[in-house]
Amino acid sequence: MPVIKTEKIAKEYGDLKAVDGVSLEVEKGSLFGLLGPNGSGKTTMIRMLTGQIKPSSGSAEVLGTDPAKEGIKVRELVGIIPEQETPPSFLTAGEYLSFVAKIRKIEGTELEEKSDWWFDYLDFADKKDVLCKDLSRGTRQKLMFAQAFLHEPEVALIDEPLINLDPVMQRKVKEFLKDYAASGNTIFLSTHILEIAEEICTEFAILHKGKLLHTGKTDELKEKGVHLDDFFMELVERS
Numbered sequence: 001m002p003v004i005k006t007e008k009i010a011k012e013y014g015d016l017k018a019v020d021g022v023s024l025e026v027e028k029g030s031l032f033g034l035l036g037p038n039g040s041g042k043t044t045m046i047r048m049l050t051g052q053i054k055p056s057s058g059s060a061e062v063l064g065t066d067p068a069k070e071g072i073k074v075r076e077l078v079g080i081i082p083e084q085e086t087p088p089s090f091l092t093a094g095e096y097l098s099f100v101a102k103i104r105k106i107e108g109t110e111l112e113e114k115s116d117w118w119f120d121y122l123d124f125a126d127k128k129d130v131l132c133k134d135l136s137r138g139t140r141q142k143l144m145f146a147q148a149f150l151h152e153p154e155v156a157l158i159d160e161p162l163i164n165l166d167p168v169m170q171r172k173v174k175e176f177l178k179d180y181a182a183s184g185n186t187i188f189l190s191t192h193i194l195e196i197a198e199e200i201c202t203e204f205a206i207l208h209k210g211k212l213l214h215t216g217k218t219d220e221l222k223e224k225g226v227h228l229d230d231f232f233m234e235l236v237e238r239s
C-alpha cells in the first residue's frame with residue numbers, strides 16, 4: 001500500500017503548467033527524493049500533497065487522505081518543512097518548539113524530553129532562549145527540522161531541508177533521515193542536490209518543466225554503475 005499516491009495531478013498558473021499530470025506512488029519506508037532543476041515543480045508538488053494549494057486537476061492521497069479535501073487532517077498526520085520557511089521572529093527557539101508541541105498534543109515531561117533531544121542532537125541548546133529573528137539561517141533550519149519531526153510523523157514532506165546546514169550538521173541530518181525511513185516511516189524529500197539524493201534516497205523521481213521524466217530505485221542505478229547526476233543530466237537535456 002503506497003502512503004503517498006498521485007494520479008495525473010496538475011497545477012496551472014495561467015498558461016504555465018507548474019505540475020503537468022504527475023502520477024506517482026511512494027511506499028511505506030521509502031526515503032523518496034523528488035529531484036528536478038529550478039522551477040520544475042517540486043515545491044508545487046509538496047504544497048499540493050500537504051493541502052496548501054489545490055490541484056487544477058488530478059488527485060492525491062497521503063496516508064489514505066485527500067489533501068485537497070482534508071488538508072487539516074493531512075497536516076495533523078505529517079511533518080512538513082516548507083521551502084525557505086523561517087520560524088516566527090518574535091518567539092525564542094524554545095518557545096517555538098513548545099508552541100509546535102502543543103499543537104501536536106505533546107505535553108509535560110514528554111514535551112521537554114523531545115525538544116531537549118532535538119536541541120542536543122542538532123547541537124543548538126545554547127540557542128534555546130534566543131529570539132528566532134536573531135538566529136542564523138542554519139540554526140533556523142535546525143529548528144524547522146525539529147518542528148517537523150517532533151511528533152514522530154509516519155510521513156514527512158521536506159523541501160530542500162539541508163541547504164543551509166554545514167557539513168557536520170548535514171551528515172547528522174542525513175543519518176537521521178536514513179534511520180527514520182529504515183524504521184518504517186516515509187520521507188518525501190525535494191532537492192536539487194543530486195549527491196545527497198544519491199547518498200541517502202532509496203527511490204527517486206525526476207521532474208522537469210512539471211513533467212515526470214523518470215521514477216526508479218537508486219540501488220538500480222548503482223548496480224548499473226551509473227551516477228545519478230549523469231543520469232539526471234542526460235534525461236533533462238534530452239527532454
Ligand SMILES: Nc1ncnc2c1ncn2[C@@H]1O[C@H](COP(=O)(O)OP(=O)(O)OP(=O)(O)O)[C@@H](O)[C@H]1O
Pocket residue numbers: 013016017018036037038039040041042043044045083192
Ligand atoms: N503562486 C504562483 N504563481 C505563479 N507561478 C507560480 C506560483 N508558484 C510557482 N509558480 C511557478 O511554477 C513553476 C514551478 O515552481 P516550483 O516552486 O514548484 O519549482 P521548484 O522545482 O520547487 O523550484 P526550485 O528548485 O527553484 O525551488 C515555476 O515556474 C514557478 O515560477
